[in-house]
Amino acid sequence: MILKDGPITIPVLLSSFWRRIGLTWVLTLFETALTAFVPLFIGFAIDGLLAQNMAALWRLVLVLAALIGVSVARRAYDTRVFGTVRVEAGKAQVARSPELPVSTLNARLGMGRELVDFLENDLPLVMAALVQLVVSIALLYAFGPMLALAGAVAVIAMLLIYVLFHHRFYRLNGRLNQQIERQVRIIDIREPHRLLSHLSHLRRIEIRLSDTESILYGAIFIILLGLVVFNLWYAATALPITTGAIFSIVAYSWEFVDSALALPVTLQGWSRLSEISRRINSLA
Template sequence: MLNDGPLTVRALLRAFRWRIALTWMLILFEVALTALVPLFIGFAIDGLLASDTQALFQLIAVLAVLIVVSVIRRAYDTRVFGTVRVEMGKTQAARAANLPVSTLNARLGMGRELADFLEADLPLAMTSLVQLIISVIVLYTFDPVLALAGASAVATMLAIYSLSHGRFYRLNGQLNQQTERQVGILETRKPQSLSTHLTRLRRIEVRISDTESIVYGAIFVVLLGLVVFNLWYATANLTITSGTIFSIVTYSWELVDAALAFPMALQGWSRLSEIMKRINHAVPSDLSKPQADQ
């Protein structure tokens, strides 16, 4: 099903466009319903306080539809992306018949990450974008200042991540190169070589984790500041009901939750960019040359 071109995310989207389009449509419908739930909860609170149950039944209807769509979408996802992984593996094996087994084994695992990105990371970014848009629109209807605060927080978050993109790409390249050596090292049956290999993997993984911790810590501080500011501004400057307060706080937190998904997707793309370059390169890297610790 895949043509003779490079194995990339775009190639997979082209080969499986209709199947993937359907699952993404279900995802967007699901996230749109999910994003509306806090608003309907706020309406239900105000309605029940006024002894009106109409909004409550509307909330129940939305939740019922959400459950049905979620179940159908998850069952369909598994089948679609399972097929993508099978075709990806078959194509890689056919094109890389002359590669050492160690390299081919590692790259088959890396190739599956393209399907993982399409199944998890990219839909996460899409759903987060929908949540962000809905959250900003709803906050704007309450007060433009609330929406402006949310947009400013997201812009700051993206700026923080952009500073770490190069480091994520470089560290993932080191991790993938070391992984390609693994089968060859195991075949030597030398405990010292295996210990050195595993130690290098651990050291690179620690560097990636430390970078993630710093980036996500900085982003989380910005986004929590948004929630605190919006809560303070709403209670100090607006005349609103209990249900509206709930909706403002909830949508501010929804914006935080959605915004945090973007760095995850961007980090996944950083790793995937290195993987696509690697698996489309017919000649393996010099696996016999020890990788210097950094």
């Protein structure tokens, strides 16, 4: 067994499978770098075509072809790596929890898979988002420092908003996980009124989580869309640049928005995983 004694946490999974996961991250960063420069090459291609020059268009085609090749290879490799991690994490959970009721163990096996899902989906997403944010800020700064300053202010405001919601996400996810642990036992009792009460309770918690997410992302969208509108206005009215450059500014502003949204998604996932890690490493 690869995972021996000790808690099953994100750092432990990373240290146990660091070579395999590290390669997926290298591929992810390469894919992200190619993606981040696509709007810039599109802007160059627009200006080149307007000047009857095809060279910039062919450079764009090469970048897109490389992006497709790397994306396909990474996804095929990811499935195999993280499938192995899920198997090893499940084996370790079962081996360490011989006294747990079947209902609780069943629920915690599902929760343990969420740790691996975070490594496979959420963590590469935030890595890609950070790379895109840095590239976007750098290129926006190259077009005009005010554009980059607006982006930095938007990120700070977004993170401050998330901090206000963190405790509520942690508490609601704790209630949801606790109720899920009881599910198999309640089904086994075969009492319709208890099953209905259980499902209704799950529904109420999920509604509270959804409402909290809606308020959080509504506030964040207002800030980020305000950034896009400001940068478009500023680029078109205050900067002496070409049509292709204006397109690149708008594209990078929108890419900035798309990348910035990955940060609260990941932070919200981390709130849930913090509660899950505490729960699955408990013997009770």
